[in-house]
Each structure stands twice: as structure tokens, then as C-alpha cells.
Amino acid sequence: MPASQKKILWSLFSFLLLLAVFSRIQADRRLSWKYPPPQQLIANEFFLNDLGFLLFGARRAAADMGYIQFLQYYGSGNLSNTINKPINFSPVNLARSPFSTKVFDDPYLAESAVGPFPRLLEIFMRIMRLDPFFNSAMLEGGSVLAFNHERFDQSLSLLKEALAWDPGFHRYRLYIAAILYKIQKRDDKLADLLFQAIQYPDCPVLLERVLANLLTKYNRTAEAKKVWEHIAATAPQESDRIDAIKKLQSK
Amino acid sequence: MILRKIFSIAKYTFLDQIRSRLYLVIIFFCALVLAASLMVGALAPGFSVRVVFDLGLLAIEVFALLTAVFSAVTVVTQDLENKTIYLLISRPLPRPLFLLGRFGGIMAAVLSMMAAMAFFHVLLLKVNGPWFLDFTQGWSFWTAYPVLILMSALKVFVVAVLALFFSLFATSAPSALVFTFCLWFLGHFGQEMSFILNKTLAGFPKFLIDALLFVVPNFQILNFRDLFMTPGFSLGSFVGWGSLYAASYAGLFLILSFMVFAKKEF
Numbered sequence: 001m002p003a004s005q006k007k008i009l010w011s012l013f014s015f016l017l018l019l020a021v022f023s024r025i026q027a028d029r030r031l032s033w034k035y036p037p038p039q040q041l042i043a044n045e046f047f048l049n050d051l052g053f054l055l056f057g058a059r060r061a062a063a064d065m066g067y068i069q070f071l072q073y074y075g076s077g078n079l080s081n082t083i084n085k086p087i088n089f090s091p092v093n094l095a096r097s098p099f100s101t102k103v104f105d106d107p108y109l110a111e112s113a114v115g116p117f118p119r120l121l122e123i124f125m126r127i128m129r130l131d132p133f134f135n136s137a138m139l140e141g142g143s144v145l146a147f148n149h150e151r152f153d154q155s156l157s158l159l160k161e162a163l164a165w166d167p168g169f170h171r172y173r174l175y176i177a178a179i180l181y182k183i184q185k186r187d188d189k190l191a192d193l194l195f196q197a198i199q200y201p202d203c204p205v206l207l208e209r210v211l212a213n214l215l216t217k218y219n220r221t222a223e224a225k226k227v228w229e230h231i232a233a234t235a236p237q238e239s240d241r242i243d244a245i246k247k248l249q250s251k
Numbered sequence: 252m253i254l255r256k257i258f259s260i261a262k263y264t265f266l267d268q269i270r271s272r273l274y275l276v277i278i279f280f281c282a283l284v285l286a287a288s289l290m291v292g293a294l295a296p297g298f299s300v301r302v303v304f305d306l307g308l309l310a311i312e313v314f315a316l317l318t319a320v321f322s323a324v325t326v327v328t329q330d331l332e333n334k335t336i337y338l339l340i341s342r343p344l345p346r347p348l349f350l351l352g353r354f355g356g357i358m359a360a361v362l363s364m365m366a367a368m369a370f371f372h373v374l375l376l377k378v379n380g381p382w383f384l385d386f387t388q389g390w391s392f393w394t395a396y397p398v399l400i401l402m403s404a405l406k407v408f409v410v411a412v413l414a415l416f417f418s419l420f421a422t423s424a425p426s427a428l429v430f431t432f433c434l435w436f437l438g439h440f441g442q443e444m445s446f447i448l449n450k451t452l453a454g455f456p457k458f459l460i461d462a463l464l465f466v467v468p469n470f471q472i473l474n475f476r477d478l479f480m481t482p483g484f485s486l487g488s489f490v491g492w493g494s495l496y497a498a499s500y501a502g503l504f505l506i507l508s509f510m511v512f513a514k515k516e517f
Contacts, residue, residue: 001513013506020499027472027492037446057439057474061305236297
């Protein structure tokens with residue numbers, strides 16, 4: 001290579017080096033990484049899958065897979081072909097675990113793994129730690145735990161952590177308040193809050209059904225009918241729509 | 252004159268690429284994965300748009316990455332094997348221009364593939380209904396989507412340059428592939444890694460690791476797929492610095508590739 005060409009290349013190299021350093025510093029300054037650190041990921045049997053997605057910079061896609069696995073679990077009761085029991089978080093297992101990190105040593109998750117669908121909290125925690133901005137899934141998780149299974153403490157802990165990750169998402173506060181009213185059996189207040197919640201398109205159908213049943217219980221049939229009509233028109237799952245139509249026909 | 256020379260080499264490389272079996276197979280699989288994302292999306296009623304959107308963008312990026320990396324690693328080694336490089340080098344053609352033309356052709360083929368797949372992806376999103384347009388909270392879909400594809404393309408561009416550099420620098424194609432993929436993973440995991448290391452290391456080791464992570468490309472800066480819906484993310488101010496970083500980083504390694512290639516003896 002002629003000396004003149006070499007000189008041009010070296011000067012271009014120096015200029016690009018400075019530009020790369022400067023733009024990297026500027027971009028780093030603007031990049032506020034809001035995702036949970038990897039040691040907070042839930043290390044269950046899907047941990048390696050999640051790590052694989054992370055290595056490709058695909059946290060959102062990993063959370064999507066987690067959500068589909070929740071639907072399969074809730075539909076069939078099985079989370080995977082091999083492991084259907086909740087993880088045993090005992091210290092012995094901890095020591096044996098190849099991923100011996102703090103996430104295994106979570107006494108709250110260990111205590112919560114009881115009753116039907118014992119792994120619900122674990123599943124939603126996994127989704128949240130992958131993508132804490134998957135707000136609709138968190139709302140659904142909170143609703144399922146509180147209104148379907150009456151695991152209020154689990155539901156509240158999930159929603160409170162979700163709120164800590166995304167404090168600007170005010171619907172979490174609405175759901176937390178609704179759960180607190182449910183605990184206190186103040187159905188009138190609960191109905192008011194649920195009315196607010198169902199205004200949003202990402203409100204889980206479960207909550208709409210809870211509201212409709214609540215209204216029916218207190219003989220507010222006209223309002224209940226409106227809610228069932230809304231479910232029949234907008235529910236994403238056909239089974240929910242059919243169910244709502246049946247309810248309307250029976251009235 | 253110089254531009255014409257680069258253009259003819261790039262055109263030849265582009266045609267060579269789109270006729271290659273590997274390129275067509277990768278396009279076929281990418282289309283297949285995109286179509287399959289529709290089925291995966293159907294498993295999550297209520298979130299099907301999100302699933303098709305996320306998996307589609309990931310598939311486009313990963314398959315573009317595979318095409319770019321394999322092509323960039325083999326572009327010079329194949330010329331050496333076929334001995335076509337002697338025909339080109341014996342002409343009055345500066346070596347950097349030859350490399351630039353070859354690389355330009357590869358990137359043109361990769362970008363065409365990404366554009367075609369993005370078009371197919373939007374069609375698939377449309378299958379889910381018109382509300383995919385409202386899905387990109389706060390951003391107009393037609394603003395956000397091209398930016399997301401552009402940032403993926405920039406990532407692929409940087410990785411392709413690294414692959415080209417390693418193919419000239421390393422002793423074999425597999426080792427160049429290993430180096431490139433390691434940097435791809437490190438580039439995505441660096442942010443997470445630095446968090447862990449900052450908690451566990453201090454003093455000189457911490458400085459050393461921080462310096463190393465600064466040298467490694469930070470792909471999270473360009474990872475708009477995960478970033479663009481996080482609260483407070485400013486698309487406008489970020490695109491400029493991200494693009495400048497990618498362009499200067501890639502330019503840096505392109506020049507290093509020119510230097511290594513100029514020193515090679517055939």
C-alpha cells in the first residue's frame with residue numbers, strides 16, 4: 001500500500017475512533033437500562049431458554065413465550081413435559097443447583113407454591129423479571145391470583161413489584177385498590193373500581209366477568225347486561241364470547 | 252471512476268449472493284419462521300399482535316445476521332479458494348476498493364432480504380386486524396417500524412464488518428465465525444454483565460472489565476426492539492447517536508480490514 005494511502009487510512013481511522021468513543025458516550029448517557037438485572041431472573045427449567053433470548057437481545061420475545069406457557073399451564077395444569085411439580089427451593093436443592101443464585105433462595109416463592117396451579121406466581125414473576133413493561137400480562141396475573149384463586153397476598157406482591165418497575169403505569173394502583181376492597185368485602189367500592197378498570201382495552205376478561213357477576217348479585221341487572229354485551233363483543237377468546245352470549249340469553 | 256469500480260464489484264457480489272443456495276435457503280426459513288409466528292400468536296389470544304410483532308422482528312434480525320456473517324466470512328476465502336482473487340488483484344484495482352465492493356454487495360443482498368421480510372412481516376401483522384397500527388403505544392406504527400428495521404440493519408452491518416475483519420485476521424473461517432458470534436452475544440449481554448460485575452468487582456479489575464466492555468460493541472444501544480416501549484424512551488434523540496455509533500464503529504473495523512487485507516500476500 002502506498003504511503004499516501006496509508007496516511008489517509010490512518011487519519012480516517014483516528015477520526016472514526018474519536019467519533020465512535022464520543023457517540024458511544026452520548027448514547028450510553030441516553031440509555032437508561034430499565035430491565036431487571038439477570039440475577040433476578042426466575043431460574044426454573046426455562047432459565048436456559050430465557051438466557052438464550054437475552055443473548056439475542058430479545059427480552060420481549062422471551063416474555064411472550066413465558067405468557068404462552070402460562071396459558072398452556074392454566075389450560076392443562078402442566079407447565080412442561082418433564083417437570084410439573086413446583087421447584088423445591090430447599091437448601092439441599094439450592095446447593096445442587098447449577099444456577100445457584102439468589103433467585104432459587106426465594107422463600108416467598110417457595111411458600112406460595114400451594115393449592116391448585118401452584119406455579120402461577122412463579123410464572124408471572126418470570127414474565128415480569130423478563131419484561132416488566134408487559135403490563136397487560138401483569139394485570140392478568142394479578143387478577144387471576146386474586147379473583148380466581150383468592151391468593152390476595154401473592155397478587156398484591158406481584159402487582160406491587162410490577163408497580164415498582166413501572167411506576168408510571170397507574171392501572172396497577174387501580175387493581176391493587178380493587179383487590180384491597182375485595183379483601184375487605186366492600187363490594188360497592190370494588191364494583192366502582194372495576195367499572196374504571198374495564199374502560200381500558202387491555203382489561204382481562206376475568207375482571208369483566210367478576211364485575212358482571214357482582215352486579216347480578218346486587219340486582220343491578222341492566223348494568224350487568226351491558227358488561228356481558230361488552231364481553232360478547234370484545235373478548236379475544238371465542239369461549240368467553242360464547243359464554244357471555246349464553247348469559248345474555250338466559251336473562 | 253472509483254465509484255464505478257466499486258459499483259461493478261458490488262453488483263457482481265450482489266448477484267452472486269442472491270443466486271447462492273444458502274441465501275435462498277435462509278430466506279425460505281425466515282419466511283417460514285415469520286409465518287409460524289402467526290400460529291404462535293394464535294396461542295396467545297389478546298396478545299397475538301405483540302407476539303407476531305416481537306417474534307417477527309427477532310426472526311428478521313437473526314436470519315439477516317446469519318446471512319451477513321456467513322457471507323462476510325466466506326467472501327474473501329472463497330475468492331482465494333476459487334483463485335478468482337488473482338484475476339482481480341492483478342488489475343490496477345486498489346485492494347481497499349475490492350474489499351469495499353465485495354462488502355457493499357453483501358450488505359445490499361442482506362438489506363434486500365430484510366426489506367422483503369419486513370414487507371412480509373407487515374402483511375402478517377395485518378392479518379391480525381387493523382389494530383396492529385395502534386399497538387406501538389405512543390408511536391405511529393409507520394414511524395416506529397422502519398426505525399426498528401433500520402436499527403436491526405445497523406446491528407447486522409456492524410456484525411458483518413466484524414465478521415469480515417475476523418475472516419481476514421483469523422486463521423480459519425470457523426474461528427472467524429466463533430469470534431463474531433461471541434461479540435454478538437457479548438454486545439447484547441454487556442449491559443447485563445456490567446451490572447453484575449459492578450456489584451462484585453472493584454478497583455483495577457473493575458476498570459479493566461469496564462474498559463473491555465467499552466471496546467466491545469454495545470448492541471443494546473441499537474436494540475430498539477426491546478427499548479422502544481419502555482417508559483421515557485426518546486426515539487428521536489436516540490436514533491441519531493445510535494446510528495452514529497454504529498456507523499463509526501463499523502467504519503473503524505472496515506479500515507482495519509483494509510489494512511489487514513493490504514498486508515496479505517497471495
